[in-house]
Amino acid sequence: MKKKHALQLIACTIILLSQGAALWARGSTPESGQTVNVYSGRHYDIDTKLYEAFTKKTGIAVNVVAGNAGETVERAVTEGKNTQADVFFVTGADVLYQLKVKGILGQLPGNITSLVPENLSDPDGTWVAASKRARVIVYDKNKNPTPLVTDYENLVQGEHKVVIRSSGNSYNRMLLASIIHANGEAGARQWVRDLVSHMARPPQGNDRSQAKAVVAGIADYAVMNTYYLGLMLRSQDPKEVMVGESLGIIFPNQTSRGTHVNISGLAISKYAGNRSNAIALIEFLLSKESQQRITDENFEYPANASVKPNKLVASWGEFREDTGDLNRIAAQVTLTAKIADEEGWQ
Structure with missing residues (x-):
């Protein structure tokens, strides 16, 4: 075979x-x-x-x-x-x-x-x-003018709800790998458990779908790549432009390791x-x-x-980016699949 x-x-x-x-x-x-x-x-x-x-x-x-x-x-x-x-x-x-x-x-x-x-x-x-491309957190700045979330870590704390695409997506595999690199396997497992408990819905769709869910009131925060926001703001679809204009951007972890890139x-x-x-x-x-x-x-x-x-x-502003060794982060990707599966991130 x-x-x-x-x-x-x-x-x-x-x-x-x-x-x-x-x-x-x-x-x-x-x-x-x-x-x-x-x-x-x-x-x-x-x-x-x-x-x-x-x-x-x-x-x-x-x-x-x-x-x-x-x-x-x-x-x-x-x-x-x-x-x-x-x-x-x-x-x-x-x-x-x-x-x-x-x-x-x-x-x-x-x-x-x-x-x-x-x-x-x-x-x-x-x-x-x-x-x-930076992996950022977005929110509806009309409904939530003073967001309290600042880091990937406190994204999964508190009373708010989050939308994010599947764990099998390459962007999320590398994001989780960067969390393993920063916080170790145990810290990453806890992060995934907390993320799952904060999900407004099971993972579905692409990054644009997450942004639309925030503006629709389904969730308070979404995780997405910055370039999708640019594509939405320059879209020929007025609905996508409206969503893009409603979003505020949080560059996570500016007082620690920096935003995952x-x-x-x-x-x-x-x-x-x-x-x-x-x-x-x-x-x-x-x-x-x-x-x-x-x-x-x-x-x-x-x-x-x-x-x-x-x-x-x-x-969108200047930001501190995570400059961790991308080879070492990428080496954790196999482990991310295991963690996501065992901790319930579809």
Whole structure:
């Protein structure tokens, strides 16, 4: 069965790569025939725009194989030395960590990792952040003008109700991993027990759903990523704009470790067949121009330290971020699933 599953994965990969190549061949394949293959766990329009800009600038076509985090890792591991991947562009330090420990990643040049703060790149030089998103607490500022919650810890204390998406979500896995890193397993278990007791409803929907539940009066607080708020405020849907305008943001743990920040990240395959093109693409995605577009169009925080956040993003205020070792935090993700399951967080 394992052999059959592996063969199916390889066949799927070949099909997806063919589809990706065909997609980019329409108006973007250069006369030189140069390409770079990206295994991507991201799903944002800005990425497609940046790939197109890269092709226009360099003449290098970008072939994209899309999949969720698990599919991306499993595909790369299954293919091994025969992988078509040159670049990994994924969401979550936990995914980068998995690729690293499975020996999939190659070494990035120092001039690339030096573009971001030290805590946003792997000390061994195998991955680098491309953007950041803060995991914050939101509330309805019209109904609750003086919120008492300040930390992840006191979010789960008191009489209020909370909404949050499932524990299986990658954003929450890393959040809980950061709590393990800060407070130990016992502290994290207690946090989950308290969280479950404060839930206004069983986990459901995405981050936008949690925000809407707060404004609808279902809960007092929600946990969400900052960039979703930006997308809601710039939505074409008036209802989403209304929800976004009603929300206040709390950056948790400003007097202690800081707000949990996860990343989207870039890495190069150890077996990259187009290594020079891969390095060129990563450099392009970390350039000031690309980083500015990521924050302006997707409302993420730029990873490049020389780029300022979009004005809307900056209007939410400066905050202290948790600069804990993302590899050590990501190493706790397996334990988060066990804790969540045993303590009742669906």
